[in-house]
Amino acid sequence: xxxxxxxxxxxxxxxxxxxxxxxxxxxxxxxxxxxxxxxxxxxxxxxxxxxxxxxxxxxxxxxxxxxxxxxxxxxxxxxxxxxxxxxxxxxxxxxxxxxxxxxxxxxxxxxxxxxxxxxxxxxxxxxxxxxxxxxxxxxxxxxxxxxxxxxxxxxxxxxxxxxxxxxxxxxxxxxxxxxxxxxxxxxxxxxxxxxxxxxxxxxxxxxxxxxxxxxxxxxxxxxxxxxxxxxxxxxxxxxxxxxxxxxxxxxxxxxxxxxxxxxxxxxxxxxxxxxxxxxxxxxxxxxxxxxxxxxxxxxxxxxxxxxxxxxxxxxxxxxxxxxxxxxxxxxxxxxx
Numbered sequence: 001x002x003x004x005x006x007x008x009x010x011x012x013x014x015x016x017x018x019x020x021x022x023x024x025x026x027x028x029x030x031x032x033x034x035x036x037x038x039x040x041x042x043x044x045x046x047x048x049x050x051x052x053x054x055x056x057x058x059x060x061x062x063x064x065x066x067x068x069x070x071x072x073x074x075x076x077x078x079x080x081x082x083x084x085x086x087x088x089x090x091x092x093x094x095x096x097x098x099x100x101x102x103x104x105x106x107x108x109x110x111x112x113x114x115x116x117x118x119x120x121x122x123x124x125x126x127x128x129x130x131x132x133x134x135x136x137x138x139x140x141x142x143x144x145x146x147x148x149x150x151x152x153x154x155x156x157x158x159x160x161x162x163x164x165x166x167x168x169x170x171x172x173x174x175x176x177x178x179x180x181x182x183x184x185x186x187x188x189x190x191x192x193x194x195x196x197x198x199x200x201x202x203x204x205x206x207x208x209x210x211x212x213x214x215x216x217x218x219x220x221x222x223x224x225x226x227x228x229x230x231x232x233x234x235x236x237x238x239x240x241x242x243x244x245x246x247x248x249x250x251x252x253x254x255x256x257x258x259x260x261x262x263x264x265x266x267x268x269x270x271x272x273x274x275x276x277x278x279x280x281x282x283x284x285x286x287x288x289x290x291x292x293x294x295x296x297x298x299x300x301x302x303x304x305x306x307x308x309x310x311x312x313x314x315x316x317x318x319x320x321x322x323x324x325x326x327x328x329x330x331x332x333x334x335x336x
Contacts, residue, residue: 005127005198008203009137013122014070016059016096017143021315024140024152026220027057027322028291029307030102033068033298034082041296044207047305048294048325054315055309059122059138060090061154064102067109068297079114091120095117098136102221102273103188107133117326131192132158137202140312142158149209152312153216154298155199155266159273162191163250168231188222190250193194202257213265215315219255219307223247223271226257227288230281237281237288247290260270260286267317270308273299278308278321289319308311 018024029048034040065083073079090097097120101110112125112133126229135158138149160166165191167173168302199218207213231243260266261284268287276297280289291308293300306323 002192004205006202006209007137008127009202010139011124011237013137014096016122016138016140017042017145017146018140018151018312019058020143022142023334024059024312025055025057025121026061026154026217027051027055027307028061028063028270028272028310029294030063030221030291031065031106031275031293031300032062032086032295033065033296034295035068035297036074036078040082040086042296043296045086045088047296047324048086050324051294051307051321051322052089052095054327055335057095057309059154060095060097060290061156062097062099062221063219063270063291063296064100065104066099066102066111067104069104070242073109076114077112079110080117083118087118087121091118094119094120096122096145098109098138100219100221101132101158103159103161110317118266123317126158127198130158131196132159132160135191135195137191148258150214151205153206153214153265155216155218157191157195157220157256158192159220159222162187162189163252165189166192166250166252188248188250190222190224190252190254191220191256193254196254196256196259199256200263202264203265213263213316215267215312217310217312218260218266220271222273223249223290224257224269224288225249225253226283227269227271227290229283230279230288232336234281239279239281240290241279241289242277242301243279244301244304245274248273257284257286263328268310268319268321270310278304278306280319280321285319287319292321294324
């Protein structure tokens with residue numbers, strides 16, 4: 001029997017399940033920027049382990065830019081060594097982890113089969129018909145009731161490399177004259193319309209099969225254009241956190257936020273990419289947030305270096321920025 005689009009989307013390496021109290025905790029981190037030639041900064045591993053110990057996540061989600069330049073990692077062997085080092089705590093403690101690509105990460109340099117070698121990695125390449133890779137769904141179930149469908153969904157999206165690649169896909173010239181637009185737009189890309197349509201169709205099919213909408217979050221590397229509305233309207237959106245640089249989103253809006261609004265099930269859309277931003281605010285009933293950066297091989301701010309903890313419970317999602325400087329660094333060298 002041919003697998004449906006929904007069946008393919010719901011496939012998992014193993015089932016992610018809520019705790020007995022109905023909660024599920026996601027630690028979202030990003031922007032490691034490991035270099036190709038030199039050894040990656042050891043503080044990355046320490047920082048990630050400190051955040052995990054302090055926040056006790058059920059899933060660690062890396063929202064892109066694991067690597068730095070275009071040919072970072074250089075070889076499958078180096079990627080394997082890198083992942084074995086920085087994700088050792090998750091593997092040793094059987095904590096599920098996943099990733100999506102950032103603008104510095106491409107499939108040819110971060111082959112999904114290397115990630116699949118790690119038993120607790122639940123990353124998926126995603127549907128082959130979609131642009132890029134790493135656009136996929138991670139369903140979360142109530143333990144013992146997997147046949148009733150997920151109670152929480154984590155939607156991940158590849159936001160690709162830049163507007164030049166998006167233009168090339170459409171056989172158009174790179175829109176270099178549009179790089180300087182109003183605050184919050186830049187040369188970076190976002191999810192293509194096909195990815196937005198995939199979300200809409202899978203979400204609708206899930207509702208039809210299980211008879212209800214399923215609350216969820218979206219995780220991307222580059223922010224959506226709507227993220228820029230939060231610092232532009234801090235009072236109206238109830239903004240919290242730091243706005244340290246313009247939101248580096250695409251100069252074209254492909255409609256993912258609109259799709260999420262109309263489906264009415266997405267509680268938060270979190271992105272990485274902008275290392276000096278850890279703000280959050282609410283627009284149209286959806287929290288839009290950024291997680292700052294975690295790595296020490298790229299630029300960042302030690303005052304906010306960290307990630308974002310999202311906690312699902314009984315249909316709602318709460319989130320807060322979690323900083324490395326606030327963690328107890330037991331048995332480790334001083335990091336900050």
